[in-house]
Amino acid sequence: MSDFLSANLAGRVLFAIPKKGRLYEKCLELLSGADVQFTRSHRLDVCLVRNHNMALVFLPAADIPRFVGEGNVHFGITGQDMVAEAAMNELVTEVIELGFGKCKLQVQVPVRSGITSVDQLAGKKVVTSFEVLAGRYFGELDTRVGAKENTVIEYVGGSVEAACALGLADGIVDLVESGETMRAAGLTPIETLLTSQAVLIRSNKPVSSTENAELIERVSSRIAGVIAAGKYVLCNYNIPRKAVDEAVKITPGRRAPTVSPLDDKEWVAVSSMVLKAEIADVMDRLQSAGATDILVVALSNCRV
Ligand SMILES: Nc1ncnc2c1ncn2[C@@H]1O[C@H](COP(=O)(O)OP(=O)(O)OP(=O)(O)O)[C@@H](O)[C@H]1O
Numbered sequence: 320m321s322d323f324l325s326a327n328l329a330g331r332v333l334f335a336i337p338k339k340g341r342l343y344e345k346c347l348e349l350l351s352g353a354d355v356q357f358t359r360s361h362r363l364d365v366c367l368v369r370n371h372n373m374a375l376v377f378l379p380a381a382d383i384p385r386f387v388g389e390g391n392v393h394f395g396i397t398g399q400d401m402v403a404e405a406a407m408n409e410l411v412t413e414v415i416e417l418g419f420g421k422c423k424l425q426v427q428v429p430v431r432s433g434i435t436s437v438d439q440l441a442g443k444k445v446v447t448s449f450e451v452l453a454g455r456y457f458g459e460l461d462t463r464v465g466a467k468e469n470t471v472i473e474y475v476g477g478s479v480e481a482a483c484a485l486g487l488a489d490g491i492v493d494l495v496e497s498g499e500t501m502r503a504a505g506l507t508p509i510e511t512l513l514t515s516q517a518v519l520i521r522s523n524k525p526v527s528s529t530e531n532a533e534l535i536e537r538v539s540s541r542i543a544g545v546i547a548a549g550k551y552v553l554c555n556y557n558i559p560r561k562a563v564d565e566a567v568k569i570t571p572g573r574r575a576p577t578v579s580p581l582d583d584k585e586w587v588a589v590s591s592m593v594l595k596a597e598i599a600d601v602m603d604r605l606q607s608a609g610a611t612d613i614l615v616v617a618l619s620n621c622r623v
Pocket residue numbers: 339340341342379380381397398399400401419420421422477494495496497515516517
């Protein structure tokens with residue numbers, strides 16, 4: 320790290336971001352939505368934030384839980400799977416589930432192996448990048464089934480799905496999202512160890528100054544706003560006054576909908592936040608209740 324950087328890091332809030340991989344682009348979108356301004360120079364994994372007393376530290380997603388848990392950085396974004404694998408659940412607090420990087424950690428075996436239950440893997444060989452979680456899981460399994468020999472857990476850093484075909488393993492423990500990688504490798508899932516998504520975590524160690532504690536709070540709250548904006552739309556419509564009670568039940572909003580008078584005494588205008596995933600159904604029900612001019616507006620940001 321340059322002398323300039325180390326001198327300027329002192330006293331700043333440190334925020335860890337995955338340096339590449341599945342979560343990287345989404346994290347950049349979040350930082351932009353939260354107006355965290357920075358320029359990442361080509362070779363550097365630390366950069367100063369221009370508009371806050373903060374620096375970003377770009378780290379492998381797997382290392383972020385430990386850095387946050389041990390208090391080397393104040394907060395960060397990583398996967399729940401990484402927090403569990405690093406055994407850092409007690410040392411960090413999950414502040415926000417971010418809704419991306421969703422996947423499952425599954426035990427998989429070759430379709431042609433005929434294995435249908437994890438019990439059949441006891442005493443055999445399992446390859447994984449999640450040696451802690453897999454080790455704990457198969458350790459308990461070995462005890463439960465009274466295996467004569469312990470299941471062997473072998474670590475590989477990537478391309479785990481190739482292990483069975485290469486004769487290295489009887490089964491693997493790996494992440495699955497669409498299932499494409501698993502199917503292409505001729506594998507099938509027989510057990511789910513955990514489900515995961517990206518999370519904002521903060522260290523349980525105390526923050527040295529009130530200003531820094533407030534800054535962590537402010538940036539977390541901005542990120543929560545960006546995430547909420549992605550989940551909700553704003554639904555505006557006109558409805559006869561006599562039907563407004565029914566309409567409000569359909570669009571109760573987060574706290575309560577805004578109901579405003581119109582120039583026509585018999586009608587009111589309603590504005591309410593609605594979950595994006597439910598909007599089509601909500602529009603159908605509003606129409607049946609007598610609503611007209613139903614407009615749905617995307618939110619680019621919000622504070623909830
Ligand atoms: N296929 C996937 N779909 C969704 N999320 C995933 C998927 N694979 C991994 N993730 C999530 O993204 C996190 C980071 O995974 P990724 O494979 O990008 O890590 P990495 O090993 O640091 O990057 P790289 O593979 O580029 O070295 C995982 O811990 C998991 O939470």
